[in-house]
Amino acid sequence: MGVTIKDVAERAGVSISTVSLVINGKGGVSDELKEKIEEAVEELNYHPNAMARGLKSKKSKVLGLVVPDILNPFFPQVIKGIEDAAKCYGYTLILGNTDGKMEEEARYLHLFVEKCVEGIIFIPSGTFNKNIRLFREIKVPRVVIDRALDDIKVSTVMTDNILGAYLGTRHLLANGRRRIIFVSGPPNLQASKDRYAGYIKALDEFGIKEKIVEYGNFTFESGKMVTTDALEKKTKFDAIFAANDMMAFGAMVVLAEKKIAIPEEVEVIGYDNILFSSLSKPSLTTIGQPAYDMGYEAVKIVLREIFTKKRNSYVSKLLEPKLIIRESRPRRN
Numbered sequence: 001m002g003v004t005i006k007d008v009a010e011r012a013g014v015s016i017s018t019v020s021l022v023i024n025g026k027g028g029v030s031d032e033l034k035e036k037i038e039e040a041v042e043e044l045n046y047h048p049n050a051m052a053r054g055l056k057s058k059k060s061k062v063l064g065l066v067v068p069d070i071l072n073p074f075f076p077q078v079i080k081g082i083e084d085a086a087k088c089y090g091y092t093l094i095l096g097n098t099d100g101k102m103e104e105e106a107r108y109l110h111l112f113v114e115k116c117v118e119g120i121i122f123i124p125s126g127t128f129n130k131n132i133r134l135f136r137e138i139k140v141p142r143v144v145i146d147r148a149l150d151d152i153k154v155s156t157v158m159t160d161n162i163l164g165a166y167l168g169t170r171h172l173l174a175n176g177r178r179r180i181i182f183v184s185g186p187p188n189l190q191a192s193k194d195r196y197a198g199y200i201k202a203l204d205e206f207g208i209k210e211k212i213v214e215y216g217n218f219t220f221e222s223g224k225m226v227t228t229d230a231l232e233k234k235t236k237f238d239a240i241f242a243a244n245d246m247m248a249f250g251a252m253v254v255l256a257e258k259k260i261a262i263p264e265e266v267e268v269i270g271y272d273n274i275l276f277s278s279l280s281k282p283s284l285t286t287i288g289q290p291a292y293d294m295g296y297e298a299v300k301i302v303l304r305e306i307f308t309k310k311r312n313s314y315v316s317k318l319l320e321p322k323l324i325i326r327e328s329r330p331r332r333n
Helices: 005-012 016-023 031-044 050-057 074-088 102-114 131-137 161-174 190-205 220-232 245-257 291-308
Strands: 062-067 092-097 119-122 142-145 155-159 180-184 212-215 239-242 267-272 285-288 316-319 322-324
Touching: 005 016, 005 031, 016 031, 062 074, 062 102, 074 092, 074 291, 092 102, 102 119, 102 131, 119 291, 142 291, 155 161, 155 291, 161 180, 161 190, 161 239, 161 267, 161 285, 161 322, 180 190, 180 220, 180 245, 212 220, 220 245, 239 245, 245 267, 291 316
Parallel strands: 062 092, 062 119, 119 142, 142 155, 155 316, 180 212, 180 239, 239 267, 267 285
Antiparallel strands: 285 322
């Protein structure tokens, strides 16, 4: 058993209510008694139960975060932004990693409600899953990052994925590439649909009729698999635009194994601008998402709702991506 407020009261020779007044910074206690209580707290190494206090005040000062894959280097950047913003306002973050499993999503959502978090930041593993209904019914302030949920009204923070994919595809086309494999993420995600739409928009602008689209799941292995399959099927291509950097890395590994020169024979572009994209050989041209800002903005949206107590006031924040040119594209003469 840990030290309780009752133990502090007994050590100081005062009532529990008097200890509570001192711990919570209330007045009405003499300096002599206050000193005794503070000494008792220090001697017993007493730490007030923040969650218990939150239950009484209905303010736990805790936010819950659900992410689909902590191993994906994009998400730690988002989490850093969330954590920094939460600290600025005196809030603590509880992280739930689901590994893309819907039962884990549901478990964390239920857990956060039970723990009386004041707000929930949610990055679901898919647009269509049974937990969207559960999330819709949660009565605490909430926001979704990097996903659009068509069937529920909820605040969102996203990057303009159509613009991002358009910029990447247009860059390849401007470099003379005409047979571009677009490696999409899971087709049920809105981000995947938007990036596909940006790819199509650029091809249409250049009058390119042939669309070469393959589907991965945002993992390194799926990037390898798609590229290997394209080579085995003898698909003709001169560029690969992967919908995230991890799939682009998978593609680059296969191309290197097959002695296909990057970017001379095949140009490669990724999406996200994770740390490793600047460290790979060759370094990866990519579409930079402001991941840190996405996390920071999500916290600001949730806290605005907490502080104003305005429910059903939805905010959609759309951030702008940038084309970051590195070595995986041809050198200009």
